[in-house]
Amino acid sequence: MTVYAVEDLSVTIGEARLVEGVSFAIGAGECVALVGGSGSGKSLTCLTPFGLTAGQAGGSIRLDGRDLGGLPEAALRGPRARDVGFVFQQPLTALTPHLTIGRQLAEAWTQSGAPKPGREALVAALARVGLDDPAERLAQFPHRLSGGQRQRVLIAMAIAHRPKLLIADEPTSALDAILRHEILALLDRLRRDEGLALLLVSHDLPAVARHADRVVVLENGRMVESGPAGRLLAAPESPYARALVAATPRLADPAPPLSPVGAPLIEARGITVSFARAGWRRGRLVAVDDAALDVREGEALALVGGSGSGKSTLARAITRLGPADRGEVRLRGQPLPPRGRMTRAHRRLIQPVFQDPVASLDPRWTVAEIVAEPLRHLRPELRGDEARALVEATLAEVGLDAGLIARRPAALSGGQAQRVAIARALIAEPALLLLDEATSALDVLVGARILDLLGELQSSRGLAILMITHDIAIARRLCHRIAVMEAGRIVESGATAQVIDAPMADATRALVAASD
Amino acid sequence: MKPALLILAAIVLAALFVPPLLPWSHDAIDWDAIRAAPLVPGHPLGTDGVGRDLLARSLVGARVTLAVAAAAALVALAIGVLWGAVAGWCGGRIDEAMMRVVDALYALPFMFVVILLMVLFGRSILLVFLGIGAVEWLTMARVVRAEVMRLKQRPFVLAAEAAGAGPARIVGAHILPNLAGVAIAYLLLTVPQVVMVESFLSFLGLGVQEPLTSLGILVKEGADEMDLAPHTLLLPGGLLVAILVSLTIAGERLRDRFAA
Numbered sequence: 138m139t140v141y142a143v144e145d146l147s148v149t150i151g152e153a154r155l156v157e158g159v160s161f162a163i164g165a166g167e168c169v170a171l172v173g174g175s176g177s178g179k180s181l182t183c184l185t186p187f188g189l190t191a192g193q194a195g196g197s198i199r200l201d202g203r204d205l206g207g208l209p210e211a212a213l214r215g216p217r218a219r220d221v222g223f224v225f226q227q228p229l230t231a232l233t234p235h236l237t238i239g240r241q242l243a244e245a246w247t248q249s250g251a252p253k254p255g256r257e258a259l260v261a262a263l264a265r266v267g268l269d270d271p272a273e274r275l276a277q278f279p280h281r282l283s284g285g286q287r288q289r290v291l292i293a294m295a296i297a298h299r300p301k302l303l304i305a306d307e308p309t310s311a312l313d314a315i316l317r318h319e320i321l322a323l324l325d326r327l328r329r330d331e332g333l334a335l336l337l338v339s340h341d342l343p344a345v346a347r348h349a350d351r352v353v354v355l356e357n358g359r360m361v362e363s364g365p366a367g368r369l370l371a372a373p374e375s376p377y378a379r380a381l382v383a384a385t386p387r388l389a390d391p392a393p394p395l396s397p398v399g400a401p402l403i404e405a406r407g408i409t410v411s412f413a414r415a416g417w418r419r420g421r422l423v424a425v426d427d428a429a430l431d432v433r434e435g436e437a438l439a440l441v442g443g444s445g446s447g448k449s450t451l452a453r454a455i456t457r458l459g460p461a462d463r464g465e466v467r468l469r470g471q472p473l474p475p476r477g478r479m480t481r482a483h484r485r486l487i488q489p490v491f492q493d494p495v496a497s498l499d500p501r502w503t504v505a506e507i508v509a510e511p512l513r514h515l516r517p518e519l520r521g522d523e524a525r526a527l528v529e530a531t532l533a534e535v536g537l538d539a540g541l542i543a544r545r546p547a548a549l550s551g552g553q554a555q556r557v558a559i560a561r562a563l564i565a566e567p568a569l570l571l572l573d574e575a576t577s578a579l580d581v582l583v584g585a586r587i588l589d590l591l592g593e594l595q596s597s598r599g600l601a602i603l604m605i606t607h608d609i610a611i612a613r614r615l616c617h618r619i620a621v622m623e624a625g626r627i628v629e630s631g632a633t634a635q636v637i638d639a640p641m642a643d644a645t646r647a648l649v650a651a652s653d
Numbered sequence: 654m655k656p657a658l659l660i661l662a663a664i665v666l667a668a669l670f671v672p673p674l675l676p677w678s679h680d681a682i683d684w685d686a687i688r689a690a691p692l693v694p695g696h697p698l699g700t701d702g703v704g705r706d707l708l709a710r711s712l713v714g715a716r717v718t719l720a721v722a723a724a725a726a727l728v729a730l731a732i733g734v735l736w737g738a739v740a741g742w743c744g745g746r747i748d749e750a751m752m753r754v755v756d757a758l759y760a761l762p763f764m765f766v767v768i769l770l771m772v773l774f775g776r777s778i779l780l781v782f783l784g785i786g787a788v789e790w791l792t793m794a795r796v797v798r799a800e801v802m803r804l805k806q807r808p809f810v811l812a813a814e815a816a817g818a819g820p821a822r823i824v825g826a827h828i829l830p831n832l833a834g835v836a837i838a839y840l841l842l843t844v845p846q847v848v849m850v851e852s853f854l855s856f857l858g859l860g861v862q863e864p865l866t867s868l869g870i871l872v873k874e875g876a877d878e879m880d881l882a883p884h885t886l887l888l889p890g891g892l893l894v895a896i897l898v899s900l901t902i903a904g905e906r907l908r909d910r911f912a913a
Contacts, residue, residue, distance in 0.1 A: 496807055
C-alpha cells in the first residue's frame with residue numbers, strides 16, 4: 138500500500154524554480170533514499186510538500202490517499218502532525234537544553250493531539266529506539282547524552298505519535314561512522330517491525346543505498362536517476378550517480394598505491410592528557426592515557442576512532458597545538474619542546490588542516506593574506522615578490538583559481554575554503570601534515586577530490602601525514618598504517634591491510650563493520 | 654549611513670564654530686528679551702527664562718555633551734577592550750583576578766565615587782569625563798572578554814599558532830579585528846547612556862556648572878518651562894535626538910560592514 142507519493146513535484150521560491158520533475162512513491166515498510174550533493178534540492182524536495190520551507194510545492198502530492206497539493210500552510214498542519222514524523226541533521230542542537238528528555242518526549246506526544254502519556258509509555262518509547270537505561274534517561278537533561286543517544290531520542294520523538302511516514306533529513310551526517318551504522322540499523326528495524334514508510338535524505342549514496350529499497354538521485358533540483366537501490370549502486374547509469382558511487386571510499390575498493398616511506402620523523406611516547414572536570418566536580422578527566430605513536434618520513438598514519446575517543450587530543454598534544462600532561466615527542470630524533478617553547482623552526486615542520494574549513498580561516502582576511510601568514514613568521518627571509526609568487530604557486534598547486542586570491546572566506550565554498558587551508562599548511566614546506574577530519578565536513582564529491590589532492594601532494598612532496606578520522610574506509614584510501622583509539626588508549630595499530638582484514642580489538646571490528 | 658554622518662558632521666561643526674559668530678554668547682543675559690519666542694531680533698530661536706540666547710546655549714551644550722560622550726566612550730573602549738582581551742586570552746587565574754576587580758568596581762556606588770572625586774579634587778569637567786569613563790569600561794570589559802573566549806576556540810586561532818604567530822600577534826591581528834563589530838555595537842549603546850549620566854550629574858550640581866551648560870541640563874530646564882515656553886524644551890531636545898539617532902544609524906551600518 139502506497140503511503141506517500143509525489144508525481145512531477147516542483148519547488149519554487151519566488152521566481153526561481155529550484156526543484157522540478159521529481160517523482161517517487163513509498164509504501165508501508167519501504168525506504169526511499171533521496172541522494173544528492175549540497176545544494177541539489179534534497180531538503181526542499183522532502184520538506185516543502187509539508188509547508189516546512191519558504192518554497193511553494195507544485196505537482197501531485199498524495200499522503201495516505203489524500204491530495205496535499207495546493208493546500209495552504211494551515212491545512213497542512215493536521216496531516217503533518219498526525220501522519221508524518223521528522224528527524225533532522227543536528228542532534229546536538231535539536232533538543233531544548235533546559236527540558237528533561239521525558240518532558241520533551243511527552244511534548245512530542247501531546248503536540249499531535251494525543252493525551253499526555255504515562256511514565257511507562259515514555260520508557261517504552263525510549264526502549265523502542267534502543268536507548269540504554271530508558272527509565273533513568275527520562276529525568277536527564279540533553280547535555281548528559283552523546284550525539285548518537287540524542288539522535289535516538291529525536292527519533293523516538295518523531296515516531297511517538299505513530300506516524301505513517303518518517304522523513305529523516307541527513308540523520309547521520311553529524312555522527313561518526315559507527316553511530317551512522319547504528320542509527321541506520323535502527324531506522325531499518327522500525328520500518329520493518331512497524332510498517333513505517335521512510336524517506337531518507339543523504340549526500341552519501343553508498344551508506345544509504347544498503348538500507349533503501351529505491352534510490353532517487355538529485356542533481357541541481359532535477360531527478361537524474363532513480364531505481365532499485367542494489368542496481369543503482371552496482372551499475373549507476375547517469376554520470377552524476379556514477380561519480381557519487383565512486384567518490385565514497387569503500388573497503389571493497391582495490392588498495393591504492395602508496396608512496397615509499399623513510400626514516401622516523403615523529404616518535405611519541407607516553408603521551409597523557411587530562412582535563413579538569415567541569416563545574417565543581419573533583420578530579421581530572423583523562424582524555425589520552427599513555428599513548429605511543431610513530432610516523433616516518435613520507436608515511437601516512439591514520440588515527441581512527443569514534444567521537445570522544447581522544448584522537449584529536451592526542452594528535453594535538455603530539456603536534457604541540459594542544460595541552461599535554463606528560464610524554465615525550467621526538468622530531469627527527471630531537472626532543473620537541475612543550476607548546477609554549479616551540480620555535481619557528483619546529484612549527485615550520487608540522488602544519489595542520491582542520492575539520493571546519495570556513496571556521497579555520499580568519500573571516501576578516503583575504504585568501505592571499507591567509508596563505509601568506511605562515512611565510513611572514515616561518516620564512517621571513519623571503520622578499521615580498523618572492524612571497525607573492527610562492528602564494529600564487531601554492532594556490533595553483535592545490536587547484537585554486539588565481540581569481541579567488543582577493544576573496545574573503547565567506548565568499549568561498551566549503552571545498553575552496555579547505556583548499557585554502559591546505560595551501561596555508563603547505564606553503565611553509567612542512568614535513569608532516571596533521572589532517573583533523575579534514576574531509577568530514579565536506580560534501581562527498583568535494584571530499585573525494587580533497588582526498589585525491591592530498592594523495593597527490595603526499596607523493597609529489599614526500600609529505601608525512603597524520604590523519605584523524607572516524608571512517609576507516611577513508612583511512613584506507615590514503616594511509617600506510619592505522620592506529621585505532623578507544624577511550625583514550627591506542628588499542629591496535631599496524632599496516633592498513635592487516636588491521637582491516639584481521640582486526641584484533643573490538644573497537645576495530647566495529648569500525649570495519651560500520652564502513653563495510 | 655551617508656545622511657546620518659552628514660547630520661552628525663553638521664552638528665559637530667556648528668557646535669564648534671558657530672557660537673563665536675552669534676551676537677549673544679551662551680552666558681550673556683539680554684534683559685530686554687526674557688523668555689522670548691523664536692524669531693525675535695537678535696535671537697533666532699528665542700531665549701530662556703533668564704534671557705540667554707537659546708541657539709548659543711544649545712550649541713555650547715551640544716559641544717559639552719559630545720565631548721563628554723566621546724571622551725567617556727574612548728576611555729571605555731581603551732580600558733575595556735584591553736582589560737577584557739587580556740583576561741579572556743590568558744584565562745585561568747589571571748582571568749579570575751581581573752574579573753573580580755571588575756566585580757568589585759561594579760559593586761561601588763557610582764555616585765559615591767564621583768562625589769569622592771569632587772571632594773578630593775574640586776569640581777572640574779575633567780572629573781566628569783573620568784568618572785563616567787571609569788564606570789562605562791566595566792561592561793565593555795565583560796563583553797570583550799566573553800567574545801575573546803569565544804574567538805579563542807575558533808580553529809583559525811590554532812592555525813595562526815601553527816603558522817608561528819606569537820600571542821601578541823594572534824590577539825592583535827586575529828582576535829581584535831574580529832572583535833570590532835561587537836565593540837562598536839556596544840560603544841553605541843554606551844553613548845546615549847553617557848549623555849544621560851552626564852545630565853543627571855549636572856542636574857545634581859556635580860557635573861557641568863552654570864553658566865556653562867549641556868544638552869541634558871537644557872532639556873531639564875526646558876521641561877520645567879514647557880507650559881510657558883515650549884521652544885526651550887524642543888530645540889535642545891531635538892538636537893539631542895538628532896545626535897543619538899544619527900550615531901545609532903551610523904554605528905549600525907559600521908557594525909554591519911565589520912560583520913560582513
